[in-house]
Structures are given as structure tokens and as C-alpha cells.
Amino acid sequence: MNLSYWEHKSWFTNLDFVIVGSGIVGLAAALELRRKHPMAKIAVLERGMLPSGASTKNAGFACFGSVSELLDDLSVHSEEEVVALVKKRVYGLETLKKLLGTDAIGYDACGGYELFTLQDEALYTQSLEAIGRLNKLLDPIFDAPVFSRLENSFGFDNIQPQLIFNAFEGKIDTGAMMQAFIKKVYSSDIQIINGATVTAMSDSAGGVSLEINGELSIRASRVLVATNGLAGSLLNEDLKPARAQVLITEPIPNLYFNGTFHLDRGYYYFRNIDGRILFGGGRNLDVDGETTTLMETTEQIQSALDLLLRHTILPGKDVKIEQRWSGIMGVGSKKAPIVKQVSEHVYCGIRLGGMGVAIGADTGTSLAKLID
Template sequence: MAMQISIWEKETFFAHQDVVIIGSGFVGLWSAFYLKKKNPKLKITVVEKGVIPSGASTRNAGFATFGSLSELVWDAQTMGTDKMLEVTEMRFKGLQRIQKYFGKKEIDFEPCGGYELYEENIVSTEKLKENIAYANTLLKPITSAKKTYRLADEKISELGFGKTKHLVETKLEGYLHSGKLLQALLQKVQGMGVAVMTGIEITNINSTDKKIELTTNQPFNFSTDQLLVCTNAFTKTLLPELDIVPARGQILLTSPIKNLPFKGTFHSNEGFYYFRNLDNRVLLGGARNKAFADEATTDLGTTDFIQHELEKYLAEVILPHFQNQYAIEQRWSGIMAFGAEKTPIVKQVSDNVFCAVRMSGVGVALSPVVAQQVAGMMRD
């Protein structure tokens, strides 16, 4: 027999809401935060299908990044310079917002700087210097730094990398603990009066003249005046018309390594490989460019092929001097959302239905800015 809802539950937990947000990842929670800041009297419920956010928010590498040099150069070529700068500025401002609202110790944030590795025959020294000068000129109004990037080849040997011809450094990146950031954000919005309910999947959206009715996989439904969809890579189940392609990012984590010589965030191959030192362990992710079609999935598993590619990169490039000194202790994946371009989709979909999705793998940085944008579109 199906569970019956009591009058007390009907008038509290399942009462009609001013706003329901689907998805309790970074974008969903930041959106609740900005909506409450705009109008503290709003009744807001965030609904999450997983026990915890099940996409990418807590399954990433914990980078506080606005983009590697080669990624931004490529984006300028494919999206146009103006759109590249627009997205980069959003990312940079997002990182500043995180630091405004959360202390470094609270989220393990460390402004450690970032690097990009270039292997032999990827780009000439002259072209790389040209790209650095080009990017520095464009980014100065955003970062206020005379040199956002600089050539740092002198550090290659001390960091111990193999197959690396050039190294580009920025002092403006860092890393953080994704789980602690999400927990801190969750506690902040709950303290503002936002209800967050997990284990509930929205299976249908029905808009009427007076309200929006949400069917769930549980023996109860929701109704709301306004709906905000923040489900990123999983959005097409509810809004199939949007240009969203899921992209699985696989990750591995080594055992602790004595005398690990590097610290910071590291990128290579236009951001398709990324790694960092996490408590003297190497956290390495990426390689989906080796199997784009297979990795365009919402399956949260890992594959032997991609994991082999990651292990190969780990041994040949990151740890060539540490053979047989480590083991792989953990493997996992997260699901990102991409599309024809890297600009987020932030818009009104229909009457009183909005979305803020497609973070293109940089949701940590983009989410505070995207959330404020969509909150500004919605009624008080």
C-alpha cells in the first residue's frame, strides 16, 4: 500500500512553493542563495534525485580554474574572442565570489598557482610566446594582472615531469575541496530557510495557468509558482530541446608518494588532462579526448581503456622518476555537460520555467555567477 501524506506534511514539507529548484549541485544551491538574498521571504525547496548531488559537483578534481592557456586560445578560435572572454570573466568572477563567502580553511582553498604542460612538437617556442602575449593582453582587464601567464620552462626539471618541452605558469589559480565547499554552501542556504530534499526524482513537469505541477518517483508531488532546472548533464530528460551533451570525466587517485616534487593545479592538451597534488597523492583526470563517443554518457562508471590512458600519462609524464613507488587507490567519474559552445545556458524556457545548465566542466567557477544571473531573471 502506498504511503499516505499526513496533513502536517502536506502543509509543511510538501506545501506549495514560490520556487522549486531541481538539482542540489553548485548551480542549484548558489541559485537558492541568490534568490533568498533577493527576497528572504521566498519559500524555496531544492529537490535532488541522489542521496547527494550525483553529477559533477562532488566528483571533480577540485580545481579553482578559469582556463588553461591552450584552452582559451582554442576557445577564441572556435567560439570567437568575445565569447571566450565572456566565459573566462564569468569563471574568474566566480572564483572571487567563492572566496568572498567562504574562508580558505572552511573549504581547503589554496591559491597555489597553476601550470600547463606542453609536450614535444605541440607548439613552437615562438608560437607559445606569441599565445602568451596575446592572452595576457586580452585578460588584463579581467584579471588585473600584467602577466596572467608566463613561460616557466626553468621549473620543468625540479617538478620532475617527463615528455615536457614547455611549462606555462599562472599565479591566479588554486584548488579547493569540492565536498567541503558543497557542504558549506548547503549549510548556508539551509540557514537561510531553504529546504533541501534528496532521493526525489522529478519525472514530469506540467505547467498550468495558476501553477507548475511536478510529478515525482515518490508517493507525493510538488507544486510551485516558479521552477528552476539545474541538472546540468542530466537536463535533457526534462528539457530535451536543449543543446546538451553529457561528458564523463574519469579520475584516479594514487597512494601517498614520498617527496612528491610538485604542488599546484596542472593542465595539458587543452585541458583534457588535469592533475594536482592531494595530500602527497596524485589526483589525475581526463583522457576523454581518446574516446569522445564512449565518454558522451551519463553512466558514472569507469572504463579500462580510459583508466589505462590515465595510468600511462601518470607513469610517462607526471611520475617518470617514481616507478613502482605508488599504487592506484581510487577510481571514479563525474558527468559534465557540454554543447556546441562553452557558454552556459541561462534562460527562461517557458512561462515561469527557467534553467541554468551546461557548465562545460568548470561548474565550480561558473556556478556563483550563473546562479546570480538566473536569480535576476526570476520574480521576487
């Protein structure tokens, strides 16, 4: 990298803390470090022009789990573990709102809905029967019933006659959230360096050596890895990348419904935004193929999204797609994030399990608190 003396001196020397990744976790960690260390030199390294994992790619759901998703969690976790997960997600959303403000992130307490296709008869019956159990399980968190039944009055086709309503779910504006984060980070005298991919990292006496873009070597006293599903190239942890594909329509005249909507254990999700439908999911159609860090879309999953959009969500409407994209989440054998010290000078906050909006700010704050 053809750096001048001034560039190297101003941006890359005497670094107290380097954070790898400028998503929700990384920026929340940076802000907490600044609170704890007012005079420290803090730099955030970001591989992309914008945060390039999932923080600017997600659907903007302020959620903590639908009924069928929680039942899926209960099949591999204890009740105590699932309650702890939900509590962490709810608390994390409150942390995010307090950190940035509800107006800055476009928070809308619209409520959430879970739909079931006619083919999902068994899951539909199981989920309806579980409402009472889950409400009782979550009562210590919400002190009120979370889930209730509603009739399908939205005009969705090929859907079971009743929906499950979640009174405590909401949505945010993902772009506004990240802009608010970046603005707050800059105003806290923290530098974000874009186009800086950390290609190697070595912890040794006195600090950490980092290689950027395969050619620039720098050192930092401490390093925090906050790249979630993209952390596999730097760390050996219980973590796999999980790609999520999304599409958004052109504006649709008289789009009448508001809320967040889930299908099939949370594998599909849609919402309205600016008079459009944003629709994502389908990773379960090709789990092996979607275990990737490639920011691409595939014909198989995009076709499945198109089909559900045109025949179930907006039946009989002429819908045009304006954009398609993908983001990379981090998953593993457990839903809880990995927040720990990796070596003497390296720490990580990764594996957010598809709940980055809910737990990202709290994960980043907890990550920074590991450091004296």
C-alpha cells in the same frame, strides 16, 4: 511513495520555489532566492544521496583556462567572446569565494602549470608563441601578465623543456566547498530533499506540476532547473552530457610539488591533495562514448590515465590507485552557460562547459535574479 499526511504537508505543499539539483548552481540560486524572498517556501530536489552531477565529483580547480585551451576556444569564438568567457570565470570565482569564504572552501592560490608532451611539438610551439598575445588580450581583466615560461623542474618525464605558468590559478577542496554550501542553505531555512528524481515536469496555469521518482506529484509556483549536464531529460536545449573520469592515488611519501597542472588543451588535469595525486581527463579519447549520463568508468580512459600517471607524472614510482570515479558535465555548441526563462514558470541555469567551479555560483545567482 508511502508519505504520511505530515510528510506531504511539511515538505511538499505550498511550495513557492522548487530547485532541481543541489549542486553549486542550485544551492547558489536557493541562497539568492532566500535573499530576495525572505518568507518564501523553498525546496531543493536532489536525485542522489549527495549532489550527483559534477559538483562533488570535480578535481577542485579554481581555473579559467590554460593557454592551449584558450587557443582552442579562439578557433571557434571571437576574441571578444573569449575575453567575456574568462571575465565571467574570474568574476565567478570571486563570487564563490565571497559567498562561502576562502577558508571554508580550502582555497589555495597555488598557481597553475601547463605541460606539453614530447609528441605535442606543434601545440607546444604554438602555445609558447601565443603567450604575449593572450597576456595582452587578458590585461584589462588582470592588469598584469597572466602567463609566463618556466623550466620543467618537477621531474616529469616525456615533457617539453618549458612549462607555462599561470600566476592567477588556484585550487579548492571540493568536499569542503559543498559542505559549506549545504550548511549555509540549511541555516537559511531552505530544505534539501535527497533521493528525489524529477521524472516529469509540466508548466500550466498557476504553476508547475512535477513528478518525483515516477510516482509522487507535487506543485510549485516556480521551478528552477539546475542539473547542468543531466538536464536533457527535462529540457530541450543546446546541451549534451559530458562524462569526466578521475582517479586518486594512495598517499605518496615525499610528494614534493604543489599546484594545478594541465595537459593537452585542458583534456587532462592533475593536482596534489592530502599527499596524493588526483588525475582526471581523457574524454577526448572517446567523445561519443563519454557523451553519457552513466556514472561509470571505462577501461580505455582509466588505462590512459594510469599510463600517463606512471610514465610521465611520477616516472619510476610504485603508485597505487585508491579510488576511481566519474562526474557529468554539461557542454554545447557554445561555452557560455544557458541562463534563461524556459516557460511561464520554469527557468534554467545549465551548460557550464566544464567550468562549474569557476562559474557555478555566479550562474546560480544570475538564475535566481531572473525571477521577480
